[in-house]
Amino acid sequence: MKEELIRIEHGVFRSDTGEYRFDISVSCGECIGVYVDEYLTSGTAYLDLFKGRLALTDGRAFCCGSKTGAAVIEHWIRQNTMLVDKSRFAGRELTMRDFVLALGRTTSYRQKNRSAARLKSLAATDMLRQLGLEHSWETRLADLSVLDYYRLSVFRAWFTGCRLLVLDRLTEALRRQDQDRLMQCVQLLLGHGMAVLLFDMDEMFMFRYAGRIDVIKERRTFFRLYPEEYGPRLFELLGWERASRPAWMERTAPAKGKTVLSVFELFLPPLPPLSFEICAGEIAFLHDENYSTGRRLHDCFLGNQGWQNGIFRLDGRIYDHSELNRIIGTEIGIQIEQPDRPGGVLFDNMTALDNLCTCLIPKADKWLIRKKLVSSILEEATRWFPREMLLRPLSAWSLPDRLRFSYYRWYLLNPKLLICFFPFAGQESAHHKMIIDMLVLCARRGMAVWIISSGIDAICEKTDNEEFLRRLRYIKE
Template sequence: MSAALDLVGIHKSFDGFIALNDAQFDVNWGEVHALLGENGAGKSTLMNVAVGLYAPEAGTISIDGHPVRLSGPRDAARSGIGMVHQHFKLVSRFTVAENILLGMPMNGARLAYRKRLAKVREAVRSQCAALGFEIDPDRRVSQLSVAEQQRVEILKVLLAGARILVLDEPTAVLTDQEAARLLETMRLLASKGSAVVLVTHKMADVRRYADRVTVMRAGRTVDTFKPSDMSEAEMVRLAVGETVAAEKPSNTAVMGDRAAPRLRLRGVRSAASQSGTRQGLPALDGVDLTVHAGEIYGLAGVGGNGQSELMQAIMGLLPLDDGSMLIEGAGDLRRASAVDRREMGIACIPADRQTFALAPLLSVVENFAIGQVHAGRYGNPLWLDYRRMEEDAAEAVKHFDVLGVRSLRQRVSLLSGGNAQKLVIAREFARRPGVVLAHSPSRGLDARASAQVHARLRAARDEGAAVLVISEDLDEVLALADRAGVMVRGRIVGNFSAPVDRQAIGQAMVAHS
């Protein structure tokens, strides 16, 4: 019997970075097949190839034994493939039925809109009854919980005709009860003949619900097996690789133990998510964290477990419901504004530099100088000393090796990702910060730029700063951290001292999921 979906020898690269290298994967009808691996292993990229979002540079895609060429998601949908993405693709102001109608084939386009919508409402009720869902087709998406929104995404692909379902980290933002209910639904669909791909990192979900498991690492397929044939420890080792000691400059690994605490969080809680809603699980659920002067603390974990919210909370951009945040010599941060916190010596390097760290339409010099406008270094916002701004920016560009700057007045959007990141670091380090927050500092950078960014973070540590590095890239945490922790469901669930054991971190990431 032919596989429902079969991907063979898939290659895919982005600007010279090889994301998939001879990757293999298949799923059978009536099967739940888990795709396991750490962040950056290529799982989502491979599935984006399967649903037509990315075109492979080499390899073949077969559906039910027949090779196909997918020119886009509509081709995949016509072939019966649907994907529920980790970040939902719903229009919050629309109702459930309206969102589902957007994803429906245009077969009934000649029908009046109201008649088509009425048919969708009836189809939603019928499908909900079959799956045990409780969804009102006339409710607006903005009124739904996270779990309900996920059910809408599933209904959307099923009602569009999908028999091959791909779910990308489907339980990352669900409670245990919601996750169990969802995965039982996936088993039900498989028992009725569908093929289900479960992209995940959670060992418990894999062992309980998957018929087979494929492990990916660094863009390659490592192995495929039945969950019962391998222990959890062996699966962790396959997913994250052998334990390796991260490279560290000598005599720095114990510096944090000797130095005074610089940043301390105790019992920090917040129900607010990044989007500002208050539904589902709390974003931060009793975070306890201490980072010492002269130390890099690396925080590992799968995205969506509160890491971004933790950084926002420290910077004063997320309201807290409980807990304390202290900086040595400055006291409790809870009443301090974001501007005040910068004045207290906190530097911030966010994960999305183009959205949160840089203004793409402003110049290199303006993006650099804006970090000290509030401090009055360049006059006041109504009259800025451009000569001094350019002098400081020119020195920073040279000192931090920011390449591609033909003119300080060119738009910052013309810089490459690595040089844009170096400009952000130059600005944030211009005032010798006492606390550095860096989220995914080498995301999207090549090896050379990554090494330069890491060197700057180590230099800040060696000059006495307390450095908190948050990253979904386990290799980055291992390369930088003097101590490391793991964040799961809004909590820090483990602390590890250098040399950090890769397998121990991997185990903590899955054991508390």
């Protein structure tokens, strides 16, 4: 029987956002998946527990097999847990050596000297070789590939002697083949007795690597799935089984339309020049492995950092960066990662109908009577959402409904170009089908759809929307 590290039974945790009830059980050498119903509530709170930001207020706690109090187990978590996500820190000059030593757990001058010497030891050199890391210690963290950054994080966990490694949403940052390579590195840690939590929303990834999946639903540990139960049972537990496709969403063969967006040698430092075209009805995908391209494009369309050179042509007309503000929201739609967050496209304090009218009425001809237009919008929207929902503030809507509504808003507005920044990031896998269906509907209306994301291969493997796959085209960076 494996040595138990921590166990919390009927744990009650309180934060500013409410009360959470988590049952946690982790033993040496275990790889456990954690799947949440809503990342921004339950998911954030669960991660905060391992960041030392969430306190245990009730329940039974055990540490290394012995019953203990909340203070002891919280101290153990702070001292023995390392959380790894896609953030590489802000310091551009931070080196690999800094990352392992300066950001490790050593504090005194003597400890730092010992650790610096240990970096040159045979054990450390052998571990680096097994992980596939062949860079100089003076290599800047910013110059590493995403895979090598995660490999270095695995090495740091081993080097500092942490007992529990928490990996946050690897599948959003790594390609499928890189996920497998990293998990080979993680297997080395498991072999050394370290425990690993895979905090992710890609169920197929966890099915491959987790020996158990803790399902978090409605702010509590709802169920524990074991390998013999992997499969549709996960979605049954979460209540995410979807009804069959409505008749009006039947697939049609895509017809290639005219060129809507044409970009030629568009230079947005530090990115290489971009050149590509997107036609009406097409879904174009630009791969952004380390989120740098997405950030720069986001600053271009929603900030003040324009391009230095090149041509941006929309529907046959060339635009300067200074002219984008005039057409964003009408001719160009921008769908950000979390559309209902600050800076998104939705207004939570307004009703759904008001959200639609705010974007559609300014686009209408002046002779149209507002009352008649509002009535027409409401009539059209009731084909998608119940009337009573449309008259309620969006803050009262569930997350899946708000997400679907954000795409429906663009469907009604029908811009020539719809740019989607990381549409699948942070979204539960059960919502991917809905997002894909909405993207197809927007493309079917004649929009040119441009997706910027870190990966889409795993999503394509799972989707049964053949029209999406036919319309999808990859853009080379």
